[in-house]
Amino acid sequence: ETVQHALSDHAASTKALLDADFTVFDTAELLAIQSERERYARADAMIGHRIQAALMDRATAHEIGGKSWVDVLATRMRISRTDAARRVRDAEVLGPRHAMNGEVLAPVLPACATALAEGSIAAEHIAVVRATLKAVSGRMSGTELAQLEASLVAAAKTTIPETLKE
Numbered sequence: 001e002t003v004q005h006a007l008s009d010h011a012a013s014t015k016a017l018l019d020a021d022f023t024v025f026d027t028a029e030l031l032a033i034q035s036e037r038e039r040y041a042r043a044d045a046m047i048g049h050r051i052q053a054a055l056m057d058r059a060t061a062h063e064i065g066g067k068s069w070v071d072v073l074a075t076r077m078r079i080s081r082t083d084a085a086r087r088v089r090d091a092e093v094l095g096p097r098h099a100m101n102g103e104v105l106a107p108v109l110p111a112c113a114t115a116l117a118e119g120s121i122a123a124e125h126i127a128v129v130r131a132t133l134k135a136v137s138g139r140m141s142g143t144e145l146a147q148l149e150a151s152l153v154a155a156a157k158t159t160i161p162e163t164l165k166e
Helices: 002-019 027-058 069-077 081-094 110-118 123-139 142-156 161-165
Strands: none
Touching: 027 069, 027 081, 027 110, 069 081, 081 110, 081 123, 110 123, 110 142, 123 142, 123 161, 142 161
C-alpha cells in the first residue's frame, strides 16, 4: 500500500511538472530546477535497481518465462538489450543482496549505491568507478577496494565522469 501511494504521488508530481510553464522562471531558477530534477532522476534509477534486485532474488528469469533477465527486461519494458543488460549489471552491484539465511547484505558497491540514491552521482560516474575497481581488483585487498570506491565516489560528487576517469 505504501508503494502504491508513493507511485500515485510520483505520477501526480510528474504530471504537474509536465504541465508546468517553465517560461516564467529566470535563468538561475531554471538551472536550480534542472539540477533538482536531475537529483530526483538519479534517485529514481536507484529505485529501479532495488526493484530489479528484489526480482532477481525472488525468481529466476526462466520461472517467469524469459531466457535471461536481460530478455525479461528488454521484452517487458520495451528497451534495448544493451540497456537491459546495463540495468541487470547495475542491480547486481547496487541493489541489496541476501545471504542464504535471509540476512540482508549491503550492495557490492555500497558507496556508489548510497550516492546514487542521494542523487549526487550519475550512472556514468558509477561506470568509471566500476571500471577502475575492475582494473585494480587483482592487486588490492577487499578493504583497499572499498576505500578506493569511497574515494572515487567522493571525487565523483564534485566532478563530471570524464574528469573522474582521468
